[in-house]
Amino acid sequence: MTTSKLAWPRLRSLGLLTRLGLVFMVLTLIGGYIISGVYLQWKYENRDERPKLTIKDIEAAYHGVSSSSPLLESLKSGHPEDLPDPEREALIAWLESDRVNQDFDNFDLGDMAPSEIIAVNCLDCHARGADQGDGIGDEVPLEYWDDIQPISTSRDIQPKDLEIVALSTHVHAPSLSMVLIMVTLLCSMTRWPGMLTGVIASAGGIGIFFDIAGQWLARLDPLWAYAIVVGGFASSVGVGLLGALVILDLMLPGGKGASVESDAS
Numbered sequence: 001m002t003t004s005k006l007a008w009p010r011l012r013s014l015g016l017l018t019r020l021g022l023v024f025m026v027l028t029l030i031g032g033y034i035i036s037g038v039y040l041q042w043k044y045e046n047r048d049e050r051p052k053l054t055i056k057d058i059e060a061a062y063h064g065v066s067s068s069s070p071l072l073e074s075l076k077s078g079h080p081e082d083l084p085d086p087e088r089e090a091l092i093a094w095l096e097s098d099r100v101n102q103d104f105d106n107f108d109l110g111d112m113a114p115s116e117i118i119a120v121n122c123l124d125c126h127a128r129g130a131d132q133g134d135g136i137g138d139e140v141p142l143e144y145w146d147d148i149q150p151i152s153t154s155r156d157i158q159p160k161d162l163e164i165v166a167l168s169t170h171v172h173a174p175s176l177s178m179v180l181i182m183v184t185l186l187c188s189m190t191r192w193p194g195m196l197t198g199v200i201a202s203a204g205g206i207g208i209f210f211d212i213a214g215q216w217l218a219r220l221d222p223l224w225a226y227a228i229v230v231g232g233f234a235s236s237v238g239v240g241l242l243g244a245l246v247i248l249d250l251m252l253p254g255g256k257g258a259s260v261e262s263d264a265s
Contacts, residue, residue, distance in 0.1 A: 011189045011249055019250045026186070026243045029179065033236055049155055058225040062218035064159040069095055070151040080121065087117045100152055104145055118142050165215055173212050176235065180204050183242040190249035197242070204238020207231040 011019065045053040048060040059065055072095040075088055094103055094114045105115040118126075125133030126142035141147045184201040188194065207230070214227030 009189055010191070011186065011246065012191065012252075022186075023247050023250050026183070026246050029183070030240055030243045033239055037236065048157060049153065050150060055225055055229065058228055059218070059222040060157045060159070062159050062165070062215055062225060062228065063222040065155050065157045067155050069154045071095060071148070072152075072154065080125075083121050087112070087121060090114070091117055095152055095154075101149075104148070104152075115145075118148070159219060162219075165219075168215065169212055173208075176208050176212075177205075180208060180235065180239055180242075183239055183246065186246045187242045187249075190245060191252075192245050192249065197245070200238050200241050200245075204235045204242070207234025207236075207238060211235055 011022070014022070041053050044057045044061060045051075047057040048054070048065050050056065056065060072092065075083075075092055075095070090112045091114055094100065097103065103109065103114065106113050110116070122142050123137075124130060125136055126140060127137045128141050128143065130137035140151070180201070184197065184204075187197045187201075190197075209231070210227040211231030211234075214224040214231060218224035218228060
């Protein structure tokens, strides 16, 4: 008795022009993911009002960030130890006021202007290339207002509005899942082992879930910001790897594969 069953179709059984079209479609998809990553960096890198993209930017976007300025915390902790009390109190009052920008070099304050106090008491260590301070001047310079401004501002950053998070979920959850589904199906039609496709697809699928879920759960606990980062990275890498395997299969020689297998019993 002979039975026939339809095998999973193979991409290499497609015509040349169809394979060529698929190659450029997948290349466009991967390129779009790369540009999306660059855009997300631009969008979030200053969310916490500090330079460079860090986990704090993601926390600020989905949970919010509230903290005193590093300069204020340092002064209240007693640094520098030899700073006279009147100068310390003047700097603390300045940093706790709503005139941080305006009063930094206010001439009306004379020698008690923050710029003057810092210049006299701090620049021996906190100047670039200073002999004192074990190099702290290169790490935390206080020579110019552009150096001081980022560490002089207290932060109270509110998270995204829930409607915006809901809109993002409404748009991205279906579209990202569908992209991963499609590249997984395409990769399952290649010559590569099914286990390889399965491992990558599983990591990508789990990544998407925790990326989207983390955007909601981070509102309750900032630690979920790590789920957003790790999940988003896993899903993006998953799409990229599956897409690369599809492109490689389409470009490698192998002839037209059969779509029907016959088993004799």
